[in-house]
Amino acid sequence: MRAIAALAFALVAAPATAQDKPAVPAEKVEAAVKAAFPNPAPEWQARLHPDETMKACSAHDNAPPPALAEAIQARERAKIEYPADGQFMGDWRRGERLAQSGYGMRFTDYPPRNPNGGNCYACHQLTKQELSYGTIGPSLLGYGRIKEFSPEAVKAAYEKIANPHATLPCSLMPRFGSNKILTIEQVKDLVALLMDKDSPVNN
Numbered sequence: 001m002r003a004i005a006a007l008a009f010a011l012v013a014a015p016a017t018a019q020d021k022p023a024v025p026a027e028k029v030e031a032a033v034k035a036a037f038p039n040p041a042p043e044w045q046a047r048l049h050p051d052e053t054m055k056a057c058s059a060h061d062n063a064p065p066p067a068l069a070e071a072i073q074a075r076e077r078a079k080i081e082y083p084a085d086g087q088f089m090g091d092w093r094r095g096e097r098l099a100q101s102g103y104g105m106r107f108t109d110y111p112p113r114n115p116n117g118g119n120c121y122a123c124h125q126l127t128k129q130e131l132s133y134g135t136i137g138p139s140l141l142g143y144g145r146i147k148e149f150s151p152e153a154v155k156a157a158y159e160k161i162a163n164p165h166a167t168l169p170c171s172l173m174p175r176f177g178s179n180k181i182l183t184i185e186q187v188k189d190l191v192a193l194l195m196d197k198d199s200p201v202n203n
């Protein structure tokens with residue numbers, strides 16, 4: 001399933017468009033980003049520079065050759081921090097609030113007044129109740145039920161939210177855990193939203 005998803009994604013991202021028009025040079029992109037944030041907060045400076053993974057994905061139109069793809073996944077997998085108590089599920093109610101919240105890391109959010117949100121609905125359908133959602137990512141409606149609530153799937157959901165590049169080298173999903181957008185406890189609450197039998201995602 002993952003292999004098929006990764007393949008489909010690679011095909012979509014493969015340079016059909018890159019052949020038609022020349023890629024924008026990396027320096028031009030960097031200059032535009034820099035100009036858009038003339039006075040970034042000190043803690044945000046690093047965010048304006050692509051890391052090794054972002055650079056590799058940009059250089060290959062999100063379709064890195066196999067050896068590089070594997071290197072990216074291995075590096076990102078190594079960045080996943082696991083809960084000390086070995087429990088991957090928190091509270092789905094808190095998870096739903098996090099999924100709804102787009103707070104954090106916008107220029108109006110400095111200095112931070114609240115914990116960051118996950119903004120999952122910006123890209124995913126999650127519950128029947130919420131009708132306003134984006135479609136950049138697949139629908140996650142019924143996710144736990146579809147995965148038969150298996151412990152392996154619970155762990156995989158934690159890893160996906162913590163660092164999506166560990167399973168898809170150039171995922172469009174943010175690395176919520178590894179980039180410290182969300183805490184380990186917050187990631188656990190989101191896992192519960194996806195995988196708890198009582199969560200509205202599964203009902």
Ligand code: HEC
Pocket residue numbers: 005099118119120121122123124136137138140157160161164168171172173174176190194
């Ligand atoms: C900017 C868009 C974006 C945001 C925000 C986002 N995702 Fe994703 N997500 C994606 C995309 C694209 C995929 C499919 C590619 C992949 O697997 O990496 C995906 C895949 C997933 C998957 C794997 C689905 C499968 O195929 O098994 C899970 C689970 C997931 N997202 C959960 C979340 C949660 C929880 C949040 C909020 C914390 C979130 N996502 C926020 C874009 C996003």
